[in-house]
Amino acid sequence: MKPDTKLPLLAQIRHCPSREASISRELLIECWHELQRVDVTPFIKPTVPVMAALLLYDERFIGLLNAAESAQLNVIVDLALERYEQQTNPPNKLGRLLVGLTKKE
Numbered sequence: 001m002k003p004d005t006k007l008p009l010l011a012q013i014r015h016c017p018s019r020e021a022s023i024s025r026e027l028l029i030e031c032w033h034e035l036q037r038v039d040v041t042p043f044i045k046p047t048v049p050v051m052a053a054l055l056l057y058d059e060r061f062i063g064l065l066n067a068a069e070s071a072q073l074n075v076i077v078d079l080a081l082e083r084y085e086q087q088t089n090p091p092n093k094l095g096r097l098l099v100g101l102t103k104k105e
Helices: 003-014 025-036 048-057 067-088 093-104
Strands: none
Touching: 025 048, 025 067, 048 067
């Protein structure tokens, strides 16, 4: 590829919104550790993230939702997991290589 044609291509790649992945495995671990530090006592109402985690983790808590609500929650979480996987492990190896190259320049 000629240098004069490579520069516009690199400029387009740099402006591609898919390059701006704000989610990473490291961020997941960091946020999970923060969530674990949320104070839960008999006198403090559970936070929304804690309750969401319990609804998904323990079948005793899922009883707080009806079947339709539970199904909707699972669909949303499955969608979030799919998008997390796409951002943290893009399927396009060539695209990942190009993004890596443009970040170095």
